[in-house]
Amino acid sequence: xxxxxxxxxxxxxxxxxxTLAGIKGVYDEDGEWAANFSLKDDRTQVVYVQPIKTxxxxxxxxxxxxxxxxxxxxxxxxxxxxxxxLRRNENLVLTRYGxxxxxxxxxxxxxxxxxLSSLDPEELRCAMWLTAVAADAWELETTGGDEY
Amino acid sequence: xxxxKQADLSALVSARFRGDVExxxxxxxxxxxxxxxxxxxxxxxxxxxxxxxxATAVRVSKALxxxxxxxxxxxxxxxxxxxxxxxxxxxxxxxxxxxxxxxSRFLVGLSSGAVQTLTxxxxxxxxxxxxxxxxxxxxxxxxxxxVENPRFSDKSKLLRAWERAAEISADRMGLLCCGxxxxxxxxxVKTLSGLPLPGVRxxxxxxxxxxxxxxEELMDDGAAEVWENSHPFPPLRIKxxxxxxxxxxxxxxxxxxEIRRLLxxxxxxxxxxxADEAPLQDGGGAVLARFMLWGGLYVGLADxxxxxxxxxxxxxxxxxxxxxxxxxxxxxxxxxxxxxxxAARATRRVKLKATELSAIMKQLISFATLDGRIxxxxxxxxSQLAKELGLVDQAVELLIQQHQNGAAR
Numbered sequence: 001x002x003x004x005x006x007x008x009x010x011x012x013x014x015x016x017x018x019t020l021a022g023i024k025g026v027y028d029e030d031g032e033w034a035a036n037f038s039l040k041d042d043r044t045q046v047v048y049v050q051p052i053k054t055x056x057x058x059x060x061x062x063x064x065x066x067x068x069x070x071x072x073x074x075x076x077x078x079x080x081x082x083x084x085x086l087r088r089n090e091n092l093v094l095t096r097y098g099x100x101x102x103x104x105x106x107x108x109x110x111x112x113x114x115x116l117s118s119l120d121p122e123e124l125r126c127a128m129w130l131t132a133v134a135a136d137a138w139e140l141e142t143t144g145g146d147e148y
Numbered sequence: 149x150x151x152x153k154q155a156d157l158s159a160l161v162s163a164r165f166r167g168d169v170e171x172x173x174x175x176x177x178x179x180x181x182x183x184x185x186x187x188x189x190x191x192x193x194x195x196x197x198x199x200x201x202x203a204t205a206v207r208v209s210k211a212l213x214x215x216x217x218x219x220x221x222x223x224x225x226x227x228x229x230x231x232x233x234x235x236x237x238x239x240x241x242x243x244x245x246x247x248x249x250x251x252s253r254f255l256v257g258l259s260s261g262a263v264q265t266l267t268x269x270x271x272x273x274x275x276x277x278x279x280x281x282x283x284x285x286x287x288x289x290x291x292x293x294x295v296e297n298p299r300f301s302d303k304s305k306l307l308r309a310w311e312r313a314a315e316i317s318a319d320r321m322g323l324l325c326c327g328x329x330x331x332x333x334x335x336x337v338k339t340l341s342g343l344p345l346p347g348v349r350x351x352x353x354x355x356x357x358x359x360x361x362x363x364e365e366l367m368d369d370g371a372a373e374v375w376e377n378s379h380p381f382p383p384l385r386i387k388x389x390x391x392x393x394x395x396x397x398x399x400x401x402x403x404x405x406e407i408r409r410l411l412x413x414x415x416x417x418x419x420x421x422x423a424d425e426a427p428l429q430d431g432g433g434a435v436l437a438r439f440m441l442w443g444g445l446y447v448g449l450a451d452x453x454x455x456x457x458x459x460x461x462x463x464x465x466x467x468x469x470x471x472x473x474x475x476x477x478x479x480x481x482x483x484x485x486x487x488x489x490x491a492a493r494a495t496r497r498v499k500l501k502a503t504e505l506s507a508i509m510k511q512l513i514s515f516a517t518l519d520g521r522i523x524x525x526x527x528x529x530x531s532q533l534a535k536e537l538g539l540v541d542q543a544v545e546l547l548i549q550q551h552q553n554g555a556a557r
Contacts, residue, residue, distance in 0.1 A: 006302070017502040019550065020509070022542025058302070120502055121539060 010051035010058045013116055021121035023128065025049075037132040043146050045132035045139075056115050062128050063111035064135035065148045066097070070105050077106060081142070088138075095131045097138065108142075110134035157228060163324055163396070164284055165317040166404045166426070167411065171310035172285075174422035181294065181303060188290045193251035198234070201255060205238035208258075213237065216263060219272050220256075223325055229254055229282050235275070237263055243339040247278040249287035265344050269326050270335035276325025280318035291378070304376075305419040311378045312411055319385055320392050320402075329393045333386050340382045352390040359383035360468035363434065366413050370498035371435050375416035384410050409434050409466065417503040437465045438492040439508045443533050444515045445475070445485040450525040457518045490536055505537055509544070513551045522548065 011033060018025060018035065025035040037045045047064045069077045077099065085097040085108065095112040112127045139148055175181055201207070210217045220235045232253045240259035243266065248255045256278045258271075266274060281287055291311050295304040323332045334350040362383055366374070374381075380388065388410055391403030408426065413434040441462060448458040454476065463472055475481065493500075500508075512533060516526040527548075534544045 013503070016506050019546045020502055020505050020539055020543050022540040022546060024542075024546055118501075120499065121505065121543065125540075 006058070007051040010060060010116060011049065014049055014051075014060045014119075017119050017121055017124050018128075021125040021128075023125065035128065037129065039133065039136050043136055043140070045136040046148055047128050047132050047135075052113060054113065054115055057117050059113055059115045060119075061111050061113050062124075062131050063100075063109045064131050065100075066108045066110060066135040066138035067142045068102075068105040068107045077108065085138075092134060093130065094127055095134050097134065108138055110138070157226065160227065160280075160283065160321050160324060163317070163320045163392075163402065165313055165320065165402070165407060167408055168284070168310065168313040168317040170424040170426065171306065171313050171422070172289075173424045175289065175306065175310055177424075178303070181300065181307075184294060184297065184300070185289065188293055192249065192290070195248070195250045197248050198250055198253070198255055201234075201236040201238070201257065205236035205257065208235040208237060213263070215268055216258070216271065219268060219275055223272060223275055223279055226325075227279050227283050229279070233279075233282075242342060243274075245274050245278050247281045247287060249282065254282045254287070261342075262339075265338055265342075266335055267331075269328065269331045270338065273322040273326035273332045273335045275322075277318045277322030279325070280321030281314070283321065284314070284317055286314045286318070305416040306422070308375055308378060309411075309415055309419060312380045312414060315379050315385065316388050316407060316411070319389055323389055323393065329389060332389055336382050336386055336389075352386050355383055355386055356390075359387050363413065363466075364468050367435055367438055367492075368495050368497050370496065370500070370504075371413055374414045375419070377414060380411060380414060384413070405464075406466075409464075417501050417507070434466060436504055436508055437467050439489065440511050441465045441467050441470065441472075442485045442489040442492060443508065443512045446482060446489060446533065447512050447515050447526055447529050449482045449485070450516070450529045451523050455518055458515055461515070461518075486532070489533060493536055500537065505539065508537065509534060509539070509547050510551065513547055517551065517555070 015025065015033065023035050025033045028034050032048050034046050034048050037047060039045055045064055047062055050061045050063065052059045052061045069075060082099075089096045092110075095110050097108060097110055100107045100109050110131045112131050114124065114127055135148065136146075139145065206212060208216050208220055216235070216237070220233070224233050231249070233256065234253055235256040235258060237258050237260055241261045242259060243262040244257075244259040245262055246257050248257075256275065258274070262271065262274060289307075289310075291307050294300050295307050300307070319332070322335075323329065326332055326335075330349045330351055333352050333355070334345065334348065337350045337355065338345055362381060379385075388403070388407045391406045391410070393403075395401060395403035395406075417435075444458065444462055444465075445454070448454045448462070454462075459472075475484075478484065509530075512530060513522075516522045516530060522530070527544075530548075531541050531544050534541070
């Protein structure tokens, strides 16, 4: 987003739709809005939101971290794992896997872009749920844990 | 009519619609828009509009167009514009007029259709309308240029809303200048139809049925794209003129509250209202009035009787063909209100947007909390209505929490 004010306005509208969807979020210690989803087998998954610009107007990207890979000569995601993510992307509905770069790590995330002007509560609930399920599936398979 | 002819400048200034002033202030405070406006001001000083008028239109003078010249002279003498005014008539069959500001003067263009079709009094309404744009400083903002600039696409809803509010102010001054509501109404009806209507005087009540039908259409359709219009719908303008005429004078609000509600029909549900603007009493605007009325009634009657505060709020809502008094006197009001709420959803041709759903639910929750608490019966009814809107019960819970947190702050 071009300005902090615009981003804040987008986030406020997103939260309005999330509330209508019955999704309660909280601001975490980094000031990011996040909602926690309870999945099967007592697993949980956290979903974040980020304002974005689309050719059709302002939107949001809802994303959920699945696994992190430390940076460094022997670090990073393996080629095999990256190809596997691309294969899975081909079969995913609505959401997709991607790699986000942070200061000390690369993080595999599942994410979904949504246009704000036409976003309705049902669509948002569905998108956030699918994003959480996709992220959790990769986390379970690759780490076996439930960090996110 | 003669009395109104003596309306002094201060009366004309105080006639300005408050919604126009509030939005104008918001736009002026926007640093990006102000910066662009400064650039456009430089362009305006170099404008060749006067040259174009002088080359392709006829300048109004006593020798060429004595009646028009007399009207212009009389009106201009009552309004201190601070710059010379020139009026031109250009060849165009339809009734049209506009005003522009160059570096050194104001220019008013009248179409030949306007001069031929309108009576002197109706022309005074039209010229008065255009002079208002100059007097109120509307010509300072080049909205046409700003909304076409992709940089300001996110501000176009605000700019268009202001343009429509500015037209309301201009209509009022036109009305004060001609001094007769029927004259102003007739001028608008002639403009709309293109018909000369010789000898006809149109009373606002003659066309109010058309406004009611249009409002019903807008309610069913969700009024999705009408926010792009630079002018309010003419039937709405007539309704607004009538509201002003019947509520003007010391101690009254000039009909501003009712006009805000009328204009909200054309507002985009996504436009967030600025801090300078007065809030809408019904929260979500006239397009959602049926949901607010029937939902509000259903929730308001949850504990048996309708509280006076709730009744006042419901009375402020305008739904064509509905009389609250008669509705409340009928038997089985609650089940009927629920059925009407369902019908409002069913007849709506376009899906309710999230902003609209939010406005409806927030308004209904505020109805339920008018007495400071939500009773179990009110909570049940809120859930029922939310379900009708396709919302889950957790949403009601979160919205109530939000409302309570907001009230506690």
